[in-house]
Amino acid sequence: MPSITALIAEDEPLLANALRQALQDCWPELGPPQLAANGDAALAQALAQLPDVLFLDIRMPGRSGLEVARDLADAWPEQRPFPLIVFVTAYDNYAVEAFEHAAVDYLLKPVNQARLTVTVQRLKQQLEQRAAAHPEQHLEQALAQLRRLAAIDAIQPQAAVDAPLEIIRAAVGNQVRLIPISEVIYFEATDKYVNVVTADGEALIRTSLRELIPQLDARQFWQVHRGTVVQIRHVQAAQRDEAGKISLILRNRPEKLAVSRLFAHLFRQM
Missing domain, CATH: 2.40.50.1020 (LytTr DNA-binding domain)
Structure with missing residues (x-):
């Protein structure tokens, strides 16, 4: 069985390398994760490499992690299962609540090894389930999650306006x-x-x-x-x-x- 592949999108090199090392420690079957330094690079590398798992920092230069996920959903080849996505964020109660509401996995910075281990176990279970399903099902599930995130604007809530523009x-x-x-x-x-x-x-x-x-x-x-x-x-x-x-x-x-x-x-x- 080919090894599971992953891509880490993180603009802070120390955090990116720390997460890569932590993943290799708790998930030996995982191939060495590739690194992307910003959102634009993450999108290009993901479409070129087609990884099984993506760790996306929410706030990056260029595209945000959420924007990368949305653009990937539009460009991802239909015959390939859509990657499992884990969002990485600084502590923010609003964002965490939004991720949980959308049933999207997330990690808080700095990444805790115990929490990462739980995430890895979830990913392994989802990868096993994914093997028995059609790629289109995974894409539809990911789209539903991203729509829920978009609906509540998880990353930067906008102030309500009194009346629409005229x-x-x-x-x-x-x-x-x-x-x-x-x-x-x-x-x-x-x-x-x-x-x-x-x-x-x-x-x-x-x-x-x-x-x-x-x-x-x-x-x-x-x-x-x-x-x-x-x-x-x-x-x-x-x-x-x-x-x-x-x-x-x-x-x-x-x-x-x-x-x-x-x-x-x-x-x-x-």
Whole structure:
């Protein structure tokens, strides 16, 4: 039987090496874990190496551990079982409560050997169960866990707003354009801005999608991808291709919007 493989994503080298040594001490069957120094490297290495287990630090340069997990879920090959994920976090009551609610395993920094041993035993049991199931089942389970984490925003809770946005103030050249929220077809994250797309054109706002989402009416604006939020009344249809990927056909816009696996359940037939 091939050895179990693991990847540790941790931007602090001392902590990464300490966790790797602790894992090798309590899990001799595990192959030497590979290390990734940040979230972007973790995503690239995970897709290249396809490990069985991932230890993801929540706060890393580039993508966070949760963002790595979400992006992996979208890009992971269907024929390969999705990796078991353990999130590693500094002590935070809110985050711990969220992980437990989502049935996701976690470790607190600094990692305690006794707690790690318990986690390893859980991982071994899950790996045994995984061997008897179809890869698609593991992916669906992971997606359900990530949706629960996303729903309660485990890592950085946002303050509630009194009322949803009604007007967007966006830059268009040297002007500030006032866009009624009803005219927005979708929001698209760029490097440092959010692109506001309407039937008449596009404009930029200086904010992040993460900061914007809590200010939107969740009944009208649906997140369909890590970087895309669409106003659902502007969606004409959801289209599934031969590979099973979903894209949205819009009213009054020619482009199609990709729907990630994490949000594909929103468009299942009722």
